[in-house]
Amino acid sequence: xxxxxxxxxxxxxxxxxxxxxxxxxxxxxxxxxxxxxxxxxxxxxxxxxxxxxxxxxxxxxxxxxxxxxxxxxxxxxxxxxxxxxxxxxxxxxxxxxxxxxxxxxxxxxxxxxxxxxxxxxxxxxxxxxxxxxxxxxxxxxxxxxxxxxxxxxxxxxxxxxxxxxxxxxxxxxxxxxxxxxxxxxxxxxxxxxxxxxxxxxxxxxxxxxxxxxxxxxxxxxxxxxxxxxxxxxxxxxxxxxxxxxxxxxxxxxxxxxxxxxxxxxxxxxxxxxxxxxxxxxxxxxxxxxxxx
Amino acid sequence: xxxxxxxxxxxxxxxxxxxxxxxxxxxxxxxxxxxxxxxxxxxxxxxxxxxxxxxxxxxxxxxxxxxxxxxxxxxxxxxxxxxxxxxxxxxxxxxxxxxxxxxxxxxxxxxxxxxxxxxxxxxxxxxxxxxxxxxxxxxxxxxxxxxxxxxxxxxxxxxxxxxxxxxxxxxxxxxxxxxxxxxxxxxxxxxxxxxxxxxxxxxxxxxxxxxxxxxxxxxxxxxxxxxxxxxxxxxxxxxxxxxxxxxxxxxxxxxxxxxxxxxxxxxxxxxxxxxxxxxxxxxxxxxxxxxxxxxxxxxx
Numbered sequence: 001x002x003x004x005x006x007x008x009x010x011x012x013x014x015x016x017x018x019x020x021x022x023x024x025x026x027x028x029x030x031x032x033x034x035x036x037x038x039x040x041x042x043x044x045x046x047x048x049x050x051x052x053x054x055x056x057x058x059x060x061x062x063x064x065x066x067x068x069x070x071x072x073x074x075x076x077x078x079x080x081x082x083x084x085x086x087x088x089x090x091x092x093x094x095x096x097x098x099x100x101x102x103x104x105x106x107x108x109x110x111x112x113x114x115x116x117x118x119x120x121x122x123x124x125x126x127x128x129x130x131x132x133x134x135x136x137x138x139x140x141x142x143x144x145x146x147x148x149x150x151x152x153x154x155x156x157x158x159x160x161x162x163x164x165x166x167x168x169x170x171x172x173x174x175x176x177x178x179x180x181x182x183x184x185x186x187x188x189x190x191x192x193x194x195x196x197x198x199x200x201x202x203x204x205x206x207x208x209x210x211x212x213x214x215x216x217x218x219x220x221x222x223x224x225x226x227x228x229x230x231x232x233x234x235x236x237x238x239x240x241x242x243x244x245x246x247x248x249x250x251x252x253x254x255x256x257x258x259x260x261x262x263x264x265x266x267x268x269x270x271x272x273x274x275x276x277x278x279x280x281x282x283x284x285x286x287x288x289x290x291x292x
Numbered sequence: 293x294x295x296x297x298x299x300x301x302x303x304x305x306x307x308x309x310x311x312x313x314x315x316x317x318x319x320x321x322x323x324x325x326x327x328x329x330x331x332x333x334x335x336x337x338x339x340x341x342x343x344x345x346x347x348x349x350x351x352x353x354x355x356x357x358x359x360x361x362x363x364x365x366x367x368x369x370x371x372x373x374x375x376x377x378x379x380x381x382x383x384x385x386x387x388x389x390x391x392x393x394x395x396x397x398x399x400x401x402x403x404x405x406x407x408x409x410x411x412x413x414x415x416x417x418x419x420x421x422x423x424x425x426x427x428x429x430x431x432x433x434x435x436x437x438x439x440x441x442x443x444x445x446x447x448x449x450x451x452x453x454x455x456x457x458x459x460x461x462x463x464x465x466x467x468x469x470x471x472x473x474x475x476x477x478x479x480x481x482x483x484x485x486x487x488x489x490x491x492x493x494x495x496x497x498x499x500x501x502x503x504x505x506x507x508x509x510x511x512x513x514x515x516x517x518x519x520x521x522x523x524x525x526x527x528x529x530x531x532x533x534x535x536x537x538x539x540x541x542x543x544x545x546x547x548x549x550x551x552x553x554x555x556x557x558x559x560x561x562x563x564x565x566x567x568x569x570x571x572x573x574x575x576x577x578x579x580x581x582x583x584x585x586x587x588x589x590x591x592x
Contacts, residue, residue, distance in 0.1 A: 069479050090481075097475035107523040107532070108344070108472055120469030121480045125461050128530045160527040161472075176476070 020047050022184055022216045023068065027077035030063055037063055039076065041242045043235060045218065047183070050210045050230050053220045054251075055237035061220045062098055064237065065186045068218070069095060082183060094177030098188040098220070101169055106162035110153065110172040113161050115144050117176030147175040150213070151205060167198035171205065178209065185209075187219040191226055199226045206230075224251065225273045251276070304553045315552050324438040324548050327446050331505050332514060332540035334453040337460055338498035339515040340536045341491060343523060345471045348516055349402055350387055350492060353409040355499035355511035357383040360416035362433050362508075367419050372433075373448055376500040383408055384496030388489030436507030436560040438548055449501055456497045463487060468529060505544070510560040514540055517567035524574040543567045 022045050029039030037060040045051050053061045066072045067079065070087030079085075082092050094117075115126070118140055130137035148157050151171040156164055161172060170190055177185055187206065191199045207230035210217040221227060224234065228247060235244040236251070238259045243250055250256075251274055256264040267275045305311055315321050342351045358376040365375025390404045420430050460467075469477040470484045478484045502511045522535035547562035 071479065093479075095476055095479040097479075102472075103346070106344075106472065107527045108468075108529060109527045112468075112527075112529055113472060116465075116469045116473065117476070117480075119465065120473075120477060121466055121482050123462055123466060125464040126468070126530065128528070158527075176473075 021045070021080075021083075022047050022049075023079075023081050023218070025077065025079045028067070028074050028079050029076040030060060030067060030072060031075040032060075032063070036075070036240070038237060038239075038241055041077070041237075043242075043244055045216060045233065047216055048210065048214050049216055049232040050207060050227075051216075051218045051233045051235060052224060052227055052231050052247075053218065053235045053237065054224055055242075057222075059237045059239055061237055062188050064235075065095075065188050065218070065220060068186055069093065091180035092183045094180065094182035094185045094215075096173050096177045096185070096187045096190055098192065099170075099173070099190075101166055101193070102162045102164075104162045107160045108162075109158050110161045110164060110168075111144060111148065111157040113172055114148060114157070114175045114179055115140070117179035118143060143179060143181075147178045150178060150209060151175045165198075166194050167202060170194060170198075170202050174202070174206065174209070178213075178215070183216060185215050185217045185219075187217065189220050189222060192222060196226075203227045203230065228272070228274065302553055302555075311553070312549070315549060320439060320441070321548070321552060323441045323443060323446055325545060327441045327449055328438070328505060328544040328548050329541055330446070330449045330453045331501050332518075332544040333537050334456060335498050335502045335511075335514040336518050336537035336540035337457060337533065338494055339519040339540075340522070340533045341460070341467060341471065342495055343516060343519040344468070345491070347492075347495065348512070350405050351495050351499055351515050352512065353387070353405045353412070354380050354383055354492070354496045355503050355508045355515070356409050357412040358500050358503040359433055359508040360412050360419055361500075362503075363416050363419035363423070363430075366429070367423050373445060373500075373504065376503060377452070377497065379412070380496035380500040381493060383412070384492040385489065388492040391488065431558075432507065434507045434509045435558050436503070436505055436510055436563070438505060438551060438559045441504070445504070449504070452497055452501060456494050459490070460494055463490060467491060506560050506563055510564055513560065513563040513567045514544065517564075517571050518543065521567070521571045521574045524571070524578055539567075539570055543570060 023043055024045075025041055025043035027039075028041040028043070030037045041064075053064055055061055063072060067074060068081050068086055070081075070085075073087075119126070131141050145154075148154050151174050153168065153171045153175055156168055157172070161169060164172065174187075174190070177187075185206075190206070191202060194202060203226040206217055206219065207227070209215055210230070219227065224231075224247070231247050233244060234247050234250045235242055236256065236259060238256075241259065243255055243259055245255075251266055253264060253266045256266060256276065263278060265277045267277060269275065302314065305314075316325070339351070342348060357379045361375035361377070361379025362372035363375070364379070365372050386408060387401075387405055391401050416433075466477065466482045467487050469480075470482050470487050474484050498515065499511055502514045506513050518539040519532075519536045521539055522532040525535055526532045543563060543566045546566050547559055550562045550566075551557065551559040
C-alpha cells in the first residue's frame with residue numbers, strides 16, 4: 001500500500017532490496033459458503049522477506065495461507081506463488097498449520113515427524129536400516145540432522161513427540177517444514193499457545209532461518225510484538241480487505257482507522273511494543289476460525 | 293489349567309517339548325496354530341496403525357458387524373467367513389464415506405460409528421433369532437473358538453492377509469504421515485481422505501479375520517493390545533510395528549496352547565488375559581524406567 005507519509009512505528013528494519021517476487025496477488029477475493037471473506041487484496045512478497053499476516057480473529061488469516069497452498073480456491077483476482085498457480089503441492093513450500101499440540105500419548109519420536117516432512121508423501125515402508133546400503137537414505141539422514149541442528153532440537157529429537165513441551169514441539173514442526181529445503185515457509189500462528197520466553201525464542205529462530213537460509217517466511221500472528229523487530233512487511237487483514245507494507249507504514253492509527261472505517265489508535269510503549277486500541281472484533285458470521 | 297478327569301482329556305506333563313509335540317499331533321491344532329499366526333501378524337500390522345490413528349472405536353465396530361455378517365451368512369446357508377468379510381467391508385466403506393469432509397484421522401464422527409455398531413448388534417440378534425437352533429454357535433461368534441478351523445479357512449485367511457499386508461506396505465509411509473499430521477500431509481499432496489477410507493477397508497478385513505479366532509467381541513485382544521503394548525515399549529515406528537507382530541504371535545500361540553490343555557475355558561479368555569498381562573508388564577517397565585525423570589504426560 002502506498003501513499004502513506006511519515007512512517008512512525010518504532011521499527012528498525014528496512015525492506016531489503018527487492019528480490020524476485022515469491023507471492024503476487026492482484027484483486028484476490030475468497031468466498032466461504034455465501035459471504036465474501038475478503039476481496040481486493042493486492043500482495044507482493046519478495047524472496048527472503050519476513051512477512052506477518054495480522055488482524056483480529058476470524059478475518060481469514062489462516063484462509064489466506066490455505067489459498068496460497070492451493071487448498072482453497074480464489075473467487076476473483078489472480079495469484080501466483082513461486083511463479084506458479086497455487087495448488088500443485090510441492091516441496092518448495094513448507095507449511096506449519098495452526099496447531100493444537102500433539103496428543104500426549106502419541107508414541108512417535110520427534111525425528112520421525114521431521115523425516116516425514118522430507119519423504120512422508122512417498123509410497124512404501126520406511127526401513128530403518130536403509131542407510132547402510134543406500135546413499136539416498138544417508139543423504140536424507142544428514143538433512144534431517146541438519147534441520148534438527150538448525151532449530152536446536154538434537155537433544156530431544158529421539159523422545160516421543162507427545163511428551164515434549166509446546167516450545168519443543170514447535171521447533172520440531174519448524175524442522176519438519178524446513179526438511180525439504182523449501183523456498184517459502186507458511187506458518188500459521190506458530191507462537192500461539194507458547195509462553196512468552198518461548199514466543200521470543202521461536203520468533204528469533206524463525207527470523208534467523210529466514211535470514212541465514214534465505215527462506216521467505218509468511219507468518220500468521222495474533223500479536224505482532226514478538227516478531228516486530230524482525231519484520232520486513234506486514235499484511236493487515238480486516239473484515240473485507242487488507243493492506244500491506246512495512247510495519248511502519250501499516251501499523252499506524254491512520255492506516256488502521258481507514259482499513260476498519262472506525263477510529264483506531266496505535267500506541268507505542270517505551271520499550272517499542274505496539275498496542276492497537278479500538279480494533280473491532282470479527283464479524284459474527286465467521287465464528288469458527290478453525291473450520292476453514 | 294489341568295482337568296482332573298484324565299483319560300481322553302489332554303494332560304499337561306510339564307515337559308514342554310512333549311506338551312508341544314502332543315499339541316501338534318492333531319491336525320485341527322496345527323490348523324489353529326497356522327490360522328493364529330496369520331491372524332496375529334495381520335492384526336498386529338493393521339492394529340499398529342489403528343492405535344496410532346486413534347481409530348479403536350471404528351475397529352471395534354468393524355468387528356462387531358461381523359456378528360450379523362456371520363449369523364446372516366449361516367442363515368442363508370453360506371460360509372460364515374464370507375458374511376464376516378462382506379459386512380466388515382460394507383461397514384468400513386460406510387464409515388469412511390460418512391466421515392466426509394472433516395477428514396481428520398482422530399476419532400472423527402464417533403456418533404455415526406456408534407449408530408452402525410448398535411444397528412449391527414441388533415441385526416445379529418435378529419438373525420440368530422430367525423435361525424432358532426443356531427444359539428449354541430452364537431457364543432463362538434461372539435467370544436471365539438479355535439476348534440474346527442478348516443484348511444480351506446486357513447487358505448482364505450492367508451490370501452486375505454497377504455493382500456492386506458501388501459497394500460498396507462505400499463501406503464505405510466504416507467499413512468503414517470496422514471495419521472500424525474493430516475494437515476501438513478494434505479498440503480504436501482498426500483491423498484489423506486483416500487488413505488483414510490483405504491485404511492478402514494484394511495481394518496475391516498483384519499477385524500473379520502481376527503474375529504474368527506477371538507469372536508467379534510474380543511478382537512481388541514489382538515487388534516489393540518499388542519500394538520498399544522509395543523508403542524509403550526518403544527517410540528521407534530518400525531521397531532514398535534515389528535514388536536507388535538511378535539507380541540501378537542506369542543500371545544496367540546500361548547493362548548492356543550493354554551486353551552488346548554484346558555478345554556473348559558474359551559480361547560478368547562486366554563488371548564485377552566495374556567495380552568493384558570503383556571500390556572501391564574510394558575507399562576510397569578516404562579514406569580520404572582521413567583521414574584527418576586518422572587516426566588509429566590506419561591500415560592499409563
